[in-house]
Amino acid sequence: MTKKFIFTTNSFVLFIIILLCGCNENRLDVNVSSVEVKLDIKHFETDLFENKIDNYLFAKKKYGYFIDDYTQGILGIPGDSITAFNQLMALKNNANMQKVYQQVNEKYRNFKPYENELIDAYKHFKFYFPNEKIPTIITFTSNFSFYMNPVGEGYIGISLDMHMGADYKIYDYVNIEKYWRKILTPQTIVTNHMLAHCNDMFGSTNLHNTLTDEMVYYGKLLYFLDATTPKVADEVKIGMTKAELDWCKQEESSIWAFLVKEKYLYETESKKYEKLINEGPKTILSGVPDGSPAMLGRYIGWMIVRTYMSENTDITLPELMKNNNAKGILQQSGYKPQ
Secondary structure: OHHHHHHHHHHHHHHHHHHHHHHOOOOOOOOOOOOOOOOOEEEHHHHHHOOOOOOHHHHHHHHOHHHHHHHHHHOOOOOOHHHHHHHHHHHOOOHHHHHHHHHHHHHHOOOHHHHHHHHHHHHHHHHHOOOOOOOEEEEEOOOOOOOOOOEEOOEEEEEHHHOOOOOOHHHHHOOOOHHHHHHOOHHHHHHHHHHHHHHHHHHHHOOOOOHHHHHHHHHHHHHHHHHHOOOOOHHHHHOOOHHHHHHHHHOHHHHHHHHHHOOOOOOOOHHHHHHHOOOOOOOOOOOOOOOOOOOHHHHHHHHHHHHHHHHOOOOOHHHHHHOOOHHHHHHHHOOOOO
């Protein structure tokens, strides 16, 4: 009885130790309370529609390269910089643009909650990349352009009219596909922004040669979100519904088996594998079950990178992001879902 009691007690102690260690296994659960971050956030939509900017030189001084990128690029107004800006001054009085601004302003008048989320994300960013600069953040309305997060000289934009919620009625009239709308929500403001920043920094590491290159690159982007937005739900990070992500989790081993069997991993013709990467209502590809969500390749890439980082604990986030050897990451991960 005594020996059995001692054994049981030791087992309980061992269980507690394992439990406590297990609670700290998430290497991305870092303390950023001492990291100092100050964001420069400008609200262009307010300045524009509340008539706080009325001449090009003032707008250029305050918004830098963004003002030309906005008029000539996002809105596609022809002409030189000043001509395009003057056209914008007339265009902003359009009744439809005014209506959208009012709705955006009503929803995002108090931007503080999103600012706090951005601060937390950039605290995590600075924890891993202490020497990198934080860009100016510029919110704006895009006239429903898919320039949701334009990246320019010294800034990254946030298109607020493209984050109005999946049930925003105007999306019905501006030809935005329903499958897109699940990411056009307030919940994706920070993740979409951080993805844009990450892609700007590390886009050159995607060699675009094979499906594995594409999968692992998207996996790295999503792992970057794991690191910088650790409290955000996985379905928000990848841009799926919870049901779609649950499907991927349940069928992960089957998806992997399909990719291996059909020799997709090192396929070099993008037309043959792009349906496994691209957004859409579902994956339409021979051999894939009907009703499969889109972006199966991104999900598998994410799981590969998560496995790689859990198996190679000496690799830092900057080292991962700079690594362009997707095949090597796959092989060193030992990824093989059961």
